[in-house]
Amino acid sequence: MQAKKYPYLQGEGLKLISYCPLCNTQYNPLAAKILEEREDAHLIHIECRRCNSSIVALILTGGIGISSVGLITDLTSDDVLKFKDADDLTLDDVLDFHLALQNDLVLKSIINS
Numbered sequence: 001m002q003a004k005k006y007p008y009l010q011g012e013g014l015k016l017i018s019y020c021p022l023c024n025t026q027y028n029p030l031a032a033k034i035l036e037e038r039e040d041a042h043l044i045h046i047e048c049r050r051c052n053s054s055i056v057a058l059i060l061t062g063g064i065g066i067s068s069v070g071l072i073t074d075l076t077s078d079d080v081l082k083f084k085d086a087d088d089l090t091l092d093d094v095l096d097f098h099l100a101l102q103n104d105l106v107l108k109s110i111i112n113s
């Protein structure tokens with residue numbers, strides 16, 4: 001791991017994402033998965049080894065230092081990659097799903113899949 005390339009996983013930067021917000025267990029920085037990286041931003045996923053919760057964090061590095069925005073999620077890192085570029089849900093999607101759930105055959109296929 002290169003300190004220059006991943007400054008938020010080193011030294012002071014590590015404090016940004018050091019502890020699980022739910023159980024306060026210290027994260028293993030080597031368990032952080034970098035899902036996407038650009039010159040000044042990294043999207044990372046870390047799973048807590050104790051409570052199995054996860055956070056997805058956007059780490060921004062710029063002229064004024066390092067900042068992060070994170071959220072607790074139940075998504076796996078594969079889920080994040082799957083959904084990050086997906087289209088937004090529309091009202092029609094929700095209505096279609098509601099109608100589909102009223103169809104017994106569709107409902108059974110969802111439950112059995």
Ligand SMILES: [Zn+2]
Pocket residue numbers: 020021022023024025048049050051052053
């Ligand atoms: Zn935890």
